[in-house]
Structures are given as C-alpha cells and as structure tokens.
Amino acid sequence: MNVVSMVVNRLVWFVPTVLGLLAVVFVLARIVPTDPAVLAAGENATAEQVQEARERLALDRPLPEQFVEYLRQVVQGDLGTSFYTQQPIVDDLTERLPATLELTILGVLAAGLIGVPLGVISGLNRNSWLDHLLRLVSVLFIGVAPFWIAMQLQLLFSMQLGWLPLSGRIDDFAPEAMTGFLTIDALVAGDLQNFLSALRHIVLPTLTLALPGAAVIVRFTRTSVVEAVNSPSVAYQTAMGLPRRVIVWKYILRLALNSTVTQLGLVFGISLTGAVVIEAVFEWPGLGTYAVRSILHSDYNAVMGVTLCVGVLFALSNLLVDLLQMAIDPRGAT
Amino acid sequence: MNPLLEIDDLSLTFRTEKGPAHVLDSIDLTMVPGEVVGLVGESGSGKTSLARAILGVLPGAQAEIASGRVRLDGIDMLDDGKATRDARGRLVTFVPQDPFDSFNPLFGVGTQLADIVRYRAPPATGHRLARSRRAREAMILDMLAAVQLPASRDLLNRYPHQLSGGQRQRLMIAMALLPQPRMLIADEPTAALDVTVQVQILGLLRRIAAERTLAVLFTTHDLGAAWEICDRIIVMYAGQIAEILPRKAFFAAARHPYTRMLLASLPKPGHQAVGIPGESASPLAPPPGCRFNPRCPLASQMCRTVRPLPSRSEEGHLLACHHPLPTAS
Incomplete structure (x- = not known):
C-alpha cells in the first residue's frame, strides 16, 4: 500500500466516523433534561417567547429532521450559533483552538522528550533499581488524576516557591495573532517580554498534560527496548563488535520508536480530552474551558461543535501517526 | 605454522533456573590460519556455545567459565578488556545462522x-x-x-x-x-537457506577461505555440508569432543560409535536411514564418564565411570572412546 492510497482510504473512512460521532452527541444533547429553548429565550422570558424561540431554533421538529438539518449546515461550514456567546460557533472555535493546540502539542512533545530517553534507560537496565523506580513512578503518574497533579504543581511552584504564575495564558495583552500560539507569535514579533511571560504560563499546564503521557511512553518504550535488546539483529551487531552507543541510539532506538509513535498519537488524543479538566484548573482560554462552560449552560450546539472539532483533530493525528510509521518502518510501505 | 586459535581445556557452565547446565566439557582445539574446520553435532551439543566463546559474547549473567582459556592470536577472548573488544568484529568476525533476523x-x-x-x-x-x-x-x-x-x-x-x-x-x-579478519565463525550459515543456495554459499565460503588465508570455524548439524568444505571435522556430543577427523578419512576412518551412527543416519539411495535411538544427554544432568554411554550399544562399566581421553590414533585423527570400532574399510 502506498502513501496516497493509504491517505485516501483514511479520508474515506473519516466520513462515517464523524457521522457516527455527531449522531451520538446529537442524541446525548437532546436527552439531557434541560430545555434549550428556555435557555435561548433568556431568563425572564414569557411562555410565548419560549415558544417563539423553540420554533426559531426548529426545536419543535422531529429529532431525525433536526439532525439532517444540522448536518446540512455542518457541510456548509456552519456549526450554528452559541446560545451563550451569541456568536457563530465556528468563530468561537477558531478563537480558542490555537490555545488548546499550543498546549497539547507542547504536552505531547514534552511527553516524548521525557518518556523516550527514560524508557530506553529503563529498558537497557532491566531489573536494576533505576528500572524499578521508573516503573513505580510511571504507574503512579498513570493512576493519579490529572487535576490532582495540576493542583500539586500549582501549590508547589506558584503558591510556595512563587516561580511560575498560577493560571492564565499571558500577563499583558496577547501579541498580534499570526499562528495563535502565543509563544510563537511573541517570538515572531520580537517581543521577548511577552514570550517569556507566555512561556512561564504554559509550563505548568504542559507538565500536567505531559507527565501522565510521559509515564505511558516510558512503559511502552521500555517494553519495546527490552524486546529490541534481545533481538537477533542486536546479538549479531554485538558479536561483530559495533560500539554499544551506535547499537543503542541508532539501531535499538529505531526499533523501539515504531511502537512509541503509536503511543504518542494516543497520548495526543488523551491530551485533547484531558485538556478539558486541565484548562479548567489553569483557566486556560482554550477548547476545554469552552466545552465545560457550554455543557454547564446546555449550549448543545457549542458542545457538538467542540466534539466535532476534537474528533477531527484526533482522526488527523491518527493519520499523522500512520504516515510517521510508514516513514519509520519500510516493511509496511511495499 | 603457528596456531591462530588455541582453546585449552575449556569447560563452560550456564546458570539456569533448573540448576547449572554443563554445556562444554574440557574442550581442546587449535586452528592454524587458512584452515576450515567443521563443528558437527546435534542441537544442544555445545557447538554454538563454543562459537560464542571464541567471539567472546557469552551471556555474562549466566555463563561461567569453569576452566580453560580461549586465545586468538594471543588475545584472551574470555577477557573483557580493550584488546578483546578490538579483536571482536575485526580479528574474528561472524556469519549468523539466520541472515534475515540478523539484519x-x-x-x-x-x-x-x-x-x-x-x-x-x-x-x-x-x-x-x-x-x-x-x-x-x-x-x-x-x-x-x-x-x-x-x-x-x-x-x-x-x-x-x-x-x-x-x-x-x-x-x-x-x-x-x-x-x-583472520578468522571467521559461521554458525550454521546455511540452515535457513534453500538446498541449491546452500551449495553456492558453502562453495563461496571455501573459496574465500583459500583466497584470503582465512581460518573458518563452521558449525553445522549437516555432515554432508561439513565434508563438502572442511579440512577437519570435529564431532561433538553433549559438550564433549567425540572424534576429530581429517576430511579425506571422514567416511572411512570414523571409529567413534556416535560418528558411525551419525553417518548411518545420512539418507543414501538404496539404504534405509537409521536414526540414533535414545535422547540426547541433558547438560543439566550429564551422565558420568563418556556422555554418550546411555545411547551407545558398546558401553561398558568403564564408559559409565571414566571419561575417555582423546588420543591420537593417526595423523590428524583424534578419538575419545574406550571401545572404538574397527575402521570401515
């Protein structure tokens, strides 16, 4: 299977996946026992006004008809209007998506940078005290709730040591938006102060996202390194006297990365959902806080918009993982 | 000619969960430059362990050298020093059994x-x-x-x-x-190949050894393949050397009962191949004396207590047996 047919195949499957996702969320949003028409009409609305809102939003139609109508809008790039912000949801999402992406991408990178070397060290020194310690710590981080990690980090680094800000994304006004990634925007604008401010703000949420991810990566990298160390090709290279560093950091690492890349993709997906909780703790103005607020206000168009957005991102990250794996492992590509 | 490889009284034990496994028992072997030696034996005869000992890549955690030494061009290959590490992959190189998995x-x-x-x-x-x-x-x-x-x-x-x-x-x-390199260790290099390709690879090894004065130690369970390319053939059984034969005398001069049974087990046109009854001796609990005695039809009380020492019967022919068979001729 070559690259093009793989990508086309994935994109075709993408359609039923998204349809299914939307159907589930649509039904879930409708069985919640709050009446969106009441919310849309406002706090002091009369019965007539509520009825008027119900008709305006087509909430009096049968459910399948509403769903088809919603799909028709989605295809045209219209996700509806938020009851709460009174803005098109597409605008809300584009405003908030960069903040979440900046956080999750950095989180996944950090998870890889922390997890891969530790996993290699753990796997090479199997059953040493270091290996046992790393395994214990990684199980802890996988098991502990992310919001607890977030609060501990806040307690230590913000409240006690005062090294890093407690919450938010930046101290001053954001630099002129180009990518929407504040660190990059500030850097492009040559604004060192804002860059440092943005960087200081993103450290704790990134760590909160990265630590459980790194723990997963450590465990998977360790397993595949152990397998690679015992592989015949490594035995051969050892018998031929190749330097250990070349065998480990070139040959074993590549063998191990094969499964680590898959895990990084999963970590990205978990981070996107984990961002909901973490953004709430750090008051990070991304999709997560938006999702929480939308749910609390029964703003179901917004909830569906967020779901669609996260689903698409997740599918794209899976596609990226497949492409990376084809680059790493030539056997699948022929 | 000065010997290139000198193995003296090498005994090797592997620590296993079921207790120590005695995989090599007092192995003596010398090879000169350019010589092609075949190491023949069943699985578990210790031929691969011997090959790994020469390369100096025994599993450090399990392997224990009970006695003896391995010297290659004067370098102690059981050491872990710089000279040994430099020799591995330079002075002596390796052709593995499975070329697919080894890449x-x-x-x-x-x-x-x-x-x-x-x-x-x-x-x-x-x-x-x-x-x-x-x-x-x-x-x-x-x-x-x-x-x-x-x-x-x-x-x-x-x-x-x-x-x-x-x-x-x-x-x-x-x-x-x-x-x-000056020495090449080929561990069953044709085991994973088609028969026609096997013949080509063996021919290539033979030619290269002659052209480059390269000593080749070639392990195999295939007597025919060994006879094809080797100057000398060493027959191993359960970690002991049973018999060392020069190539030309291999079929005629074999006198050890195990070698003869191996020869009889080769398929030949018009003859029914004869298997060797009994199971190969376990290195966990090797029989005392000659390790082949439980399967040997000629075994006597002496074979069960005293290990037969290798003795030189004629030029290039070494035999470790209390009751050798008369030559076949």
Missing part, C-alpha cells in the same frame, strides 16, 4: 554494511573516522563483487525484506569480510 529490518542494508566498515574496518587502511563516505562505498562495492553479488548501489538501497535469502547471506558474508 535490522528498519535500515537499508547499505547503512548496515557502512556501519561495519566505519566502526570495524582494520586500522591499517587509514584512520577510520577520517575515511570518507565515498571510500567506504567503494570498499563495500568491491566486497559485493567478491561475494558474487551485483556491485550496484541499487542493492545497497534496499531493505532486508526486499532481498532473497541467498542475497542476504552473501551480504552477511560480505559484512564478515569487510573488517579483513
């Missing part, structure tokens, strides 16, 4: 050959890091021709799974020759 599947074969040249090429051909990529490639292409592969970059750009078994094993031989 890393995720790198092109050219990369893997280039790394051998880069880190294992003889110091005499210039400082190894100073040599250019181009010079490395020229060396590799020359070597491809020497192992009868097309000397093309296209071949080097391929991945292991895109090559045939014969091509992969020729590449393994090329990798073993690139450091210009």
